[in-house]
Amino acid sequence: MKVGILGGGQLAQMLIQAGRELGVKFEVFTSEQGCPAGQLAEVTVGSFNDQAQMVAFFKRNHFITYENENLSVELLQSISENSSSLFPSANILEVISARFSQKQFFHHLGIPTAPVFFVENSSDVPSALEKVGVPGIFKTNRLGYDGKGQKQITCLAEGVTVWNDLGSVPLVYEQWIPFERELSLVACRDRFGKMVFYPLVENIHKKGILELTWAPAENVSPDLQRLAESYAVSVCQKINYVGVLALELFQWGTQLLINEMASRVHNTGHWSIEGAQTSQFENHLRAGLGLSLGDPQPCGYSAMLNLIGTIPAQIEQLKKEIGVFVHLYGKNPQPGRKLGHITVVSENTHSLKDKLNRVRGICGI
Ligand SMILES: Nc1ncnc2c1ncn2[C@@H]1O[C@H](COP(=O)(O)OP(=O)(O)O)[C@@H](O)[C@H]1O
Ligand SMILES: [Mg+2]
Structure with missing residues (x-):
């Protein structure tokens, strides 16, 4: 298979690590050497927009999946039209590729979001500010990630330059939500419609980039x-x-608003490699391959800390700690770049907090 x-990237890397245990072989299609x-699979370097290369890639593999959603939706739709080899299907990419279409999709399903206004050109900015x-x-509207391509507005005057500041491209404008906390849900659905759900986790972002995930989130009611x-x-x-499928959520008073979704394995599910019975990576592959899904239940309590921009010099020392798992992705350091993560697992939240503080102390982060 x-x-x-x-x-x-690292999501593909961790999918491959999970898939090896299922006896799966992999080929990676990438635009970057x-x-x-x-380092772990056969690699083809090419352009995601080259039809011939993509058709050949689909022919060489029994199943195709993806680790980022910025792909040519039309091309993928045409190649995968008569086959179910692509998972998740190209239809979801059409929804996900633009923030506004995502929000509309949620509204059609009755799922609440922050109030939002589509800014197609600069003349729409005043109405957006007035309405929202x-x-x-x-x-x-497109291509943003890790807080890139965003500008927070605290007074009307700041809206004047926003169109130019963000590159004169279509935007969305959302009401700022003073949420209590950010949560996310990782779910997985198999080819027969059966779903499993990981527990809600709490996420802490710094400058729009995920820094820490608590799994499971504390004080989550069954409702x-x-x-x-x-x-x-x-x-x-x-x-x-x-x-x-990953849902990013804002818990705000009695409301649970959806911020965005990702049709792929997600950074807020990385804890599941060591912290759950079956990882998100294994379950994603099991779903695509037509296998039954594994148990998503957590084994104890986990915290996942992203390594952003630099790798702490003391990382080798951490690898020797019990219940501390270091993942380095092999990327060149750059400010704001996710270079790896550390998952800490413990039997209760008290000892988890202690262990996490120790890890932070050793690393100086
Ligand atoms: N409407 C909002 N109100 C409050 N905080 C927000 C809002 N939108 C985004 N944020 C903050 O910015 C982070 C990044 O925004 P997000 O929409 O998830 O973009 P990205 O695609 O870059 O992850 C969120 O995780 C949240 O912390
Ligand atoms: Mg996000």
Whole structure:
């Protein structure tokens, strides 16, 4: 069995690590030489927009999946039209590729989001500010990640330059939500419609980049977990989804708003490699390959700390600690770049906090 992955970053790398134990072989299609996943699999370097290369890639692999959603939706739709080899299907990419279409999709399903206004050109900015109010946040409609392509507005005057500041491209403007906390749900649906759900986790972002995930999140009522799961069920049923789906959520008073979703394995699910019975990576592959899904239940309590920009000099020391798992992706350090992560697992939240503080102390982060 051979699986092709579009993209060769750390998500592909961890999918390959999980798939080896299932006896799966991999080919990675990447636009960059020397990608993290390239160390572990056959690699093809090419352009995601080259039809001939993509058709050949689909032919060489039994199944195809992807690790980032910025792909040519039309091309993938045309290649995968008469086959179910691509998972999740190209239809979800059409929804996900633009922030505004995602929000509309959620509204059609009755899933609440922050109030949002589409800014197609600069003349729409004043209406956006008026309709949604201040404070708010402008985001490029396409291609944003890790907080890139965003500008927070705290007074009307700051809106004047936003169109130019964000590159004169279509935007969305959202009301700023003073949420209590950010949560996310990783769900997985198999080819027969059965779903499993990881517990809600709490995420802490710094400058728009995920820094820390607590798994499971503390003080989650069964009702809150069920509500989040019901959002994932609605999305998946609507498009006959196969694979891992991640929902980023804001808990705000009694409301659970959806911020965005990802049709792939997700950074807030990395803890599941050591912290759950079955990891998100294994379950994503199991779903795509037509296998039954593994148990998503956590084994104890986990914290996942991203290594951003630099790798601490003391990282080798950490590898010797019990219940501390270091993942380095093999990427060149750059400010704001995710270079690896550390997962700490413990039997209760008290000892987890102690262990995490120790890890932070050793690393100086
Ligand atoms: N409407 C909002 N209100 C409050 N915080 C927000 C809002 N939108 C985004 N954020 C903050 O910025 C982070 C990044 O925004 P997000 O929409 O998830 O973009 P990205 O695609 O870069 O992850 C979020 O995780 C959250 O912390
Ligand atoms: Mg996000």
